[in-house]
Amino acid sequence: MERKKVLLADDVELFLELEKTFFRREQVDLLIARNGVEAVELARREKPHLIFMDLFMPEMNGDAACRAIKADPELADIPLLMVTHGGRGADLERCRAAGCDDLLLKPINRHQFVDAASRYLRLSERQAPRVDARLQVRYGEGLKRELTDYSLNISTGGVFLETSNPLPPGSPLSLEFNLPNRSEPIVSQARVAWINDPKRITKPHLPAGMGVQFLDLSLADLQAVRDFVQTAFRKT
Structure with a gap:
């Protein structure tokens, strides 16, 4: 059985030791980060199957680290659970706004922690990867979708659009596209996560374009997107 990688990001040693005991008997390799910068670097290097991220950490807080991870097309589909104290509405909203997949509240409840870990590790096993897909995508700022380009690939987290005029990273978009055999279009607010600049290609295996992250x-x-991706993956 493949061993799973779980990233624990927290600057408080007590919580790290508590969290580590939960995985002692499992087929899990633990990765430890004590600040947000380390968490992002470890995620990019190790590609964990699951991430637990504390909200408040030195150098970079957990919500900023979560945004950085979710903006990376190679990491965006990794389940990321934010951990923070309950009862602070503003903190909970910060976690949700960062794009996390779920929330866990301190003081950590062992049953909830193990249940969440088991649930999301099973999901990561079943998760279909990004697949090639040539779809016409209409997009623009606000509700206006004035631009049209074609996707190169798609996942449940977003699409890569082939274009010689990519928008700057962070640009908000409203996009719409149709999937085969589905009458209703897919509609979402989105953001440009990264670009393959035609003047300075950073990923030679891809054409000029931009990775776009679905937000809502x-x-x-x-x-519908998940079914499309999984069906396409089974055919490869």
Whole structure:
């Protein structure tokens, strides 16, 4: 059985030791980061199957680290759970706004922690990868979708659009596209996560373009994208 990698990011040793005991008997390799910068670097290097991220850490807080990870097309699909104290509404909203997949509240409840870890590790096993897909995507700022380009690939986290005029990273978008055999279009707010600048290609295996991250897919649209990706993956 493949060993799973779980990244624990927290600057408080007590919580790290507590969290590590939960995995002692499991087929899990633990990666430890004590600040947000280390967490992002470890995630990029090790590609963990699951991340637990404390909200408040030195050098870079957990919500900023979460945004950086979710903006990376190679990491965006990794389940990331934010950990913070309950009862602080502003802190909980910070975690949600960062794009995390779930929340766990301190003081950590062993049952909830293990249940969340088991659930998301099973999901990561079933998660289909990014697949090639040539789809016409209409996009623009606000509600206006004035630009049209074609996707090169797609995952449940976003699409790569082939274009010689990519927008700057962080640009907000409204996008719309159709999937085969589905009458209703997929509609989502999105953001440009990264670009392959035509003047300075950083990923030679890809054409000029931009990686676009979905921000608010409805449950129905998310399921439709997931079904499309999984079906395409089974055919490869």
